Amino acid sequence: MTDFIIETNQLCKSFKGQTALRGLDLRVPAGSIFGFLGRNGAGKTTTIKTLMGLLRADSGAARVFGIPVTDADGSIEVRRRIGFVTEDKELYPYMTVEQIIRFTRPFFPKWRDDLEQRYLKMFELPPKKKIPDLSKGMRSKLMLLLAISRGAELLILDEPTDGLDPAATEDVLRELVAIAASSGTTMFFSSHQLAEVELIADHIGIIEQGKMIVTGSLDDMKAQYQRLQVVFADSVQTPSHWVDGVEFVRQEGRVLSILASHNVDAIVEQARSLPGTAVERFPVTLKEIFLEHVRSN
Amino acid sequence: MIFRLNQSSGIPLYLQLIEQVKHAVETGALREGDQLPTIRKVAVDLVMNPNTVVRAYRELEHEGVLELKHGSGAFIKESAGGRARVMRKAQAVVQSALERLAPLGLTEDELRRVFENELAQARAEKRLAPARHRAGGSVVPQASINGEGKP
Numbered sequence: 001m002t003d004f005i006i007e008t009n010q011l012c013k014s015f016k017g018q019t020a021l022r023g024l025d026l027r028v029p030a031g032s033i034f035g036f037l038g039r040n041g042a043g044k045t046t047t048i049k050t051l052m053g054l055l056r057a058d059s060g061a062a063r064v065f066g067i068p069v070t071d072a073d074g075s076i077e078v079r080r081r082i083g084f085v086t087e088d089k090e091l092y093p094y095m096t097v098e099q100i101i102r103f104t105r106p107f108f109p110k111w112r113d114d115l116e117q118r119y120l121k122m123f124e125l126p127p128k129k130k131i132p133d134l135s136k137g138m139r140s141k142l143m144l145l146l147a148i149s150r151g152a153e154l155l156i157l158d159e160p161t162d163g164l165d166p167a168a169t170e171d172v173l174r175e176l177v178a179i180a181a182s183s184g185t186t187m188f189f190s191s192h193q194l195a196e197v198e199l200i201a202d203h204i205g206i207i208e209q210g211k212m213i214v215t216g217s218l219d220d221m222k223a224q225y226q227r228l229q230v231v232f233a234d235s236v237q238t239p240s241h242w243v244d245g246v247e248f249v250r251q252e253g254r255v256l257s258i259l260a261s262h263n264v265d266a267i268v269e270q271a272r273s274l275p276g277t278a279v280e281r282f283p284v285t286l287k288e289i290f291l292e293h294v295r296s297n
Numbered sequence: 298m299i300f301r302l303n304q305s306s307g308i309p310l311y312l313q314l315i316e317q318v319k320h321a322v323e324t325g326a327l328r329e330g331d332q333l334p335t336i337r338k339v340a341v342d343l344v345m346n347p348n349t350v351v352r353a354y355r356e357l358e359h360e361g362v363l364e365l366k367h368g369s370g371a372f373i374k375e376s377a378g379g380r381a382r383v384m385r386k387a388q389a390v391v392q393s394a395l396e397r398l399a400p401l402g403l404t405e406d407e408l409r410r411v412f413e414n415e416l417a418q419a420r421a422e423k424r425l426a427p428a429r430h431r432a433g434g435s436v437v438p439q440a441s442i443n444g445e446g447k448p
Binding site: 033180181182201202218268282284 | 344
């Protein structure tokens with residue numbers, strides 16, 4: 001089934017001559033936890049703001065729950081079904097924790113009092129404290145509470161664990177997983193923490209200079225990607241044409257290091273056919289895939 | 298939780314989970330009829346994506362290790378024990394090979410590399426039984442793995 005909760009086609013956006021998105025194609029399957037990766041300034045926040053209807057794209061289309069984000073009436077409906085944690089974790093500064101919860105609750109008919117109480121306790125949020133007096137980590141937790149308690153079908157989380165200590169990060173990830181397991185909520189989250197993405201995401205997309213350069217199921221990607229190390233007895237000889245699937249080749253002394261994205265058996269065969277070689281294959285981590293792709297760009 | 302995953306190995310988590318369930322069956326830690334932890338429990342305890350757990354359980358069902366009973370959970374199948382016996386035979390073969398290799402004084406890493414290279418070679422030359430968990434991959438009859446039925 002190809003049921004996408006978020007779908008964009010050739011999304012473009014510029015700010016005063018600076019191109020932020022150049023033809024972004026993004027597809028987030030229903031029920032997935034989608035890790036959205038990219039360097040600083042790659043276009044992650046612009047994408048998220050466009051999806052939320054906070055920015056208007058110059059061209060291309062974006063749909064959330066099948067509804068175009070430019071549809072004014074639809075946009076209200078969409079926002080009611082989304083829980084959102086922004087990058088800057090900004091909330092009304094004159095309210096206390098208790099007040100902002102009471103203020104937010106009536107907007108969402110599916111509000112979950114049980115979750116609200118649970119997270120207040122778990123995140124140890126002081127109800128009487130004013131928002132500006134909270135630490136960055138506390139504000140992240142408060143935003144998560146507000147996003148999760150509304151019973152959203154889709155959570156859009158812009159760096160949800162940014163500013164949290166390792167224990168709080170573990171708590172948050174565990175809760176996200178628990179919510180996904182019990183309610184099938186789709187989650188779209190951006191992060192710099194590749195290790196946490198590798199833990200909880202089942203789909204990923206890597207954005208670089210406003211374009212999606214790699215996307216798909218994380219397990220498939222890790223099964224298909226491999227690093228090959230080709231050791232030459234004498235001098236290194238490279239073929240004039242590598243077979244399909246060779247992404248990057250690096251040479252260090254008598255060793256060629258190849259990152260293969262697919263077709264690994266054929267690549268191994270080709271490497272073995274070169275004179276005097278021994279070929280070894282290694283699994284690759286998400287970090288290696290990420291770094292190779294963004295460095296080469 | 299009897300399962301432990303290695304996050305930095307680069308090996309897909311669902312494959313690691315599949316291997317661990319099989320290993321638990323082979324060692325007898327999980328027996329025929331035993332219930333596995335629920336998908337939610339595995340996901341939360343190991344902090345991993347629930348869909349990944351589902352995928353592992355489905356493939357284990359496809360391979361005949363598990364039985365998924367709707368609403369009541371996942372159970373080790375009665376026939377999984379037969380597979381465990383085959384694996385114990387293989388264990389004995391590998392044990393004797395290791396004993397014979399001992400005089401060469403290779404390190405653990407060196408041994409692993411030799412083994413994995415040979416495995417890759419065998420795969421390239423299609424001398425291995427097709428993967429049992431790949432979609433569409435045929436399940437090899439046990440007799441051929443046992444070596445029985447050969448002249």
